[in-house]
Amino acid sequence: DGGITQSPKYLFRKEGQNVTLSCEQNLNHDAMYWYRQDPGQGLRLIYYSQIVNDFQKGDIAEGYSVSREKKESFPLTVTSAQKNPTAFYLCASRDRVSQPQHFGDGTRLSIL
């Protein structure tokens, strides 16, 4: 089935540790996005990539990093510099400009 796969579903981070969230899509979409969702906050854009080997910061990029080495993959690293990482992280992709984004099922990150 075509879709967007996020893994793991649940992730725990220790203080001072970097963790990486995976996002893979087999929809052949050019653009990919990472959002953070906190209760009552809606979706906030962390990073996005419109093409392989290129990405831009979103509204809340501090403490996060990404790479886009392959069209189908857009991993997000939550670094130790992100002091409040507990949230629900959503990955999305879309075919091209003007098309809707489609979302994965999310990764819930918690602090130990």
Add this chain to the structure above:
Amino acid sequence: GQQLNQSPQSMFIQEGEDVSMNCTSSSIFNTWLWYKQDPGEGPVLLIALYKAGELTSNGRLTAQFGITRKDSFLNISASIPSDVGIYFCAGQGGRDDKIIFGKGTRLHILP
């Protein structure tokens, strides 16, 4: 920056009632989108609107792209228990066709 005002923030209704929610913005959008999110899942696209004045249905759901391009509404008719969840509106437009999300409307159905 661009913002969407989505209302109401939450709704408590009886099963079988109709539901209406809306989004407004000070900015013009080229596309309006409506998503539904179940607990612990990612948002799922319900309806996409591409033209001002467009009225589109998807089963019991109906959405409209406002004529000013600054607003949109979503109606759900004859609500059922599986309609429970969070509904997000999103406007898309401008440089890079950036997408802006509302903060969501949480729908509760009373037993």
